Amino acid sequence: MSDIPGSVQRSVYDLQAQGTDPLCAYIYDLGGLRHHVSEIAQALPANCEMFYATKANPALPVLQAMAPLVHGFEVASGGELDWVRSHFPDIPVIFGGPGKLESELDNALSQRVELIHVESLLELRRLCNLADHRKKPQDILLRINLALEETPSTRLTMGGIPTPFGMEERCITEALAILSKQDWVRIRGFHFHMMSHQLDGHRHLTLIERYLDTVRTWEHQFGLTVDQINVGGGIGVNYLEPTRQFDWIDFFAGLKELLERYHDRPWRIRFECGRALTAACGYYAAEVLDIKSCGNEWFAICRGGTHHFRTPAAQAHDHPFRILSNVDDSNDVPRLVDEPVTLVGQLCTPKDVFARQIHVPSLSVGDLVVFQYAGAYAWNISHQEFLMHPHPRELFID
Ligand SMILES: Cc1ncc(COP(=O)(O)O)c(C=O)c1O
Incomplete structure (x- = not known):
């Protein structure tokens, strides 16, 4: 395009x-949008899902065009959550982002948010208190900022280096201890979003392999079984060489091979892409x-x-x-x-x-x-x- x-x-x-x-x-161009997103969604390997990060473009006609094509919407604020829920009462919604207000968490408990991506131990405590107070169950992912041996080399980095996003790996023990002392909030897995502007499918696969290996280690280490791994968004758009865009087909072929190595795990792999879906x-x-x-x-x-x-x-x-x-x-x-x-x-x-x-x-x-x-x-x-x-x-x- x-x-x-x-x-x-x-x-x-x-x-x-x-x-x-x-x-x-x-x-x-909504026709072009449908065509582009359908091609990506149809090429997804088994057990993978594509959510749309509404922050990229929350315009209603864009969301209406996307809704039938993606598995759900990712929201990053109470405002986005209200906007999405008021127009799409039934679409699966996941809620991420740093600095969530108590009022936003409380709102999320009544808006049927499938998963809240918890960004810190304090946020987890707040959510547990609210869920307990309301007697409302809520599933979550813990967003982890992995310390990577090699920093993702894109222009916008949210992880692998010190950033305010997610929690450090060492927080998992305490997060699990908090969760074990309450009845309403249940961990379903982990969330990673390390960077934006990724144009190199092979590098991205290496990063995802690192996530999967790490989750397998954690399952073993903490006696957990998780069923959700959110590998974030961050697939780039090549603004400088528009004819050379991210090769989804090649990337998904590599991902399919990679996932075959984890066929014993009951994991759903979820993407939450924004730019790569709607920019064009x-x-x-x-x-x-x-x-x-x-x-x-x-x-x-x-x-x-x-x-x-x-x-x-x-x-x-x-x-x-x-x-x-x-x-x-x-x-x-x-x-x-x-x-x-x-x-x-x-x-x-x-x-x-x-x-x-x-x-x-x-x-x-x-x-x-x-x-x-x-x-x-x-x-x-x-x-x-x-x-x-x-x-x-x-x-x-x-
Ligand atoms: C947690 C999270 N998920 C998904 C996205 C969407 O990223 P992109 O539009 O690069 O795919 C962002 C963007 O900043 C994000 O912070």
């Missing part, structure tokens, strides 16, 4: 034609308002900015884009031909940059720059009210 489908292109042009001001808009369905289209030079560099100022589309600033990368042009050559507007250009937004900060010094064959005022892979950690992570610009149009096409 590195190129822009015809239906998206048509929508962008239609929106531009409808508006009186230059365009900025998000377009989500989203497009942020920004019309070129002005083109100017400063020193030896060209700048194109686009409608909107990183307060709508924070992904390039958050990732400190040049975001991939295509140019859609319907500006007639005869129009007397500033035009670049065969030049490198920096694409910026309308904010009064030098950080408002989408991509730096990228060579374009042609770019005119009035053209539409369409940023791909804008369907995850994009609109929902942006500081939307900065400068009080109107919000971008939002279109979900099927």
Whole structure:
């Protein structure tokens, strides 16, 4: 999905034609999303499940498209839990994330959360007290930050090094002692989410093998039998080389082989992916308002900015884009031909940059720059009210 489908292109042009001001808009290709997620879900090996991490993009039409295709939703706050439950009363939900409030844990007890991923011993104690008070059973996973021999080498690391996420391995003894003294909270297994932006399937398999080996050791060491291992999300999107994306088929083939080695264990392996599922369905289209030079560099100022589309600033990368042009050559507007250009937004900060010094064959005022892979950690992570610009149009096409 590195190129822009015809239906998206048509929508962008239609929106531009409808508006009186230059365009900025998000377009989500729900058909493309269904196709992409179905392919992944259908290729999952036996005993594996794919949950969607709603933090990546919680927009309702996105969740509605995903719901029939994934095994459930992962939420990371009381807000996400309420949002999901109000629209999907029956979908399996798992609840993770650090710093859960007592009110959120209490809410989770009444919202049929299948598993709470417990992040610390204090959180475990709080949950046990609440469950005891309410006389409500609750299943959990313990989120463990394993001390790895080799740190996962991606740009965003949540484990294998000191981080505030999950608990250290040495806490397991105490966690089990807490659990043994109460009747309502039951451990079903372990949760690991060590990093985001993983593009290397073989490295990811090595990491998962480490999780599985470790859980087997713990089962033996603590006299436990668990049936759930959550291996997190973190599969990446290759923004810099969009034609070379994570190879799910190869990865699942390796995973199937790996799991055969643990065929004696009653484990369900659960993924909770966000970015890799929804990034590709989203497009942020920004019309070129002005083109100017400063020193030896060209700048194109686009409608909107990183307060709508924070992904390039958050990732400190040049975001991939295509140019859609319907500006007639005869129009007397500033035009670049065969030049490198920096694409910026309308904010009064030098950080408002989408991509730096990228060579374009042609770019005119009035053209539409369409940023791909804008369907995850994009609109929902942006500081939307900065400068009080109107919000971008939002279109979900099927
Ligand atoms: C615990 C946990 N699970 C899943 C995810 C989803 O990660 P990704 O979107 O990289 O797949 C995150 C993201 O930060 C996370 O913290």
